[in-house]
Amino acid sequence: MTTPLEFDRYCDEIPRGLGELRSAVTSGTALSTTxxxxxxxxxxxxxxHTGRALRWAGHLVRTRATEHIPVDAVPGSTAPAVPGDAGALDAWLAEAGARLVEALREAGPDAAVWSWAAVHRADFWARRMTHELVVHGADAVLAAGRPLPGVPADVAADAIDEWLEILRFTQRALPDGRERELRGGPGRTLHLHATDAPPELDAEWLVELTEDGIAWRRGHEKAAVALRGPLDAVLFAFYRRLSPDAPELEVLGERELLDFWLERASFG
Known part of the structure; x- marks a missing residue:
């Protein structure tokens, strides 16, 4: 896995992404809302779930963990004492985010830290938690009845890169997982095309379902099916937080292939 954004960029982005979740928690929406x-x-x-993930990642980085540590063993990972207390939950989330960023900045990008992926460095967790918050921040604002949030273009593009890398990694590491079906032969290709991104971002992707698994690259190429629209919309559709039938999106070609992909490559 690569980390194309600067380490400090991820550290700066974590509080912004967490802010979407915190704003939903304190919006007056009932915490029991589905x-x-x-x-x-x-x-x-x-x-x-998100707060525990932040505290877990922060603890791994802070302790320079060399092996997996259960989330329940992480100090402060338990819920606030009063269920349903939005203020206490917000404070607990804020502390989780602050402690994670503090641990990351103290460690630096190259510090050796255990992870479940192929990269065992602190920068893996900076990137992973940034995009965890992109997606779950969107989940939270939708629960609060708000429109999907905007995401900085470089972060949105990197979130698509990271998700493709995760899928490719899990396909190899967990051969019996649901991603195993994302294979095929010639012509089983998807194209993602962000129509509003600056040219220098190169926000287009070609995904191939090969016999050996997923292969992908940035670029404008013809595919069996294309998902086209604003970058935020493409991102959230790719993560199944927005329907491909949303008015701002366009699906060209084999819709059944796109649906096949989305059913087997969903986040959370």
Whole structure:
């Protein structure tokens, strides 16, 4: 996996992404509200899941962990004492984010830290938590009845890169997972095309379902199916937080191939 954004950029982005979740928690929306994009969770469940992930990543980086540490063993990972207390939950989230960023900045990008992926450095966790917040921040604002948030263009493009890298990694590391079906032969290709991104960002992707698994690259190339629209919309559709039938998006070609992909490459 690569980390194309600067390490400090990720550290700066984590509080912004967390702000989307915190704003939903303190919006007056009932914490028992079902999250439409994660219907097995309430807004409170979503916040607790995300806060625990932030505290876990921060603890791994702070302790320079050399092996997996269970989330329940991380200090402060338990929920605030009073369920349903939005103020306490918000404070707990804020502390989790601050402690993570503090640990990352103290460690620096190259510090050796355990991860579940192929990269065992602090910069893996900076990137992963940035994009965890992109997606779960969107989940939270949707639960609060708000429109999907805007995402800085470089972060949105990197989130698509990272998700493709994760899928490719899990396909190899977990051969019996649902991603195993994302294989094929010639012509099983998808094209993602962001129509509003600056040219220097090169915000287009070609994804190939080969016999050996997923292969992908940036660039403008013809594919069996294309998903086209503003970068934020392409990102959230790719993460199944927005329907491909949304008015701002256009699907060209084999829609069934896009649906096949989305059913097997969903986030959370």
């Amino acid at each position: 999250v439409p994009t994660c219907p097995e969770w309430t807004l409170e469940d979503l916040a607790l």
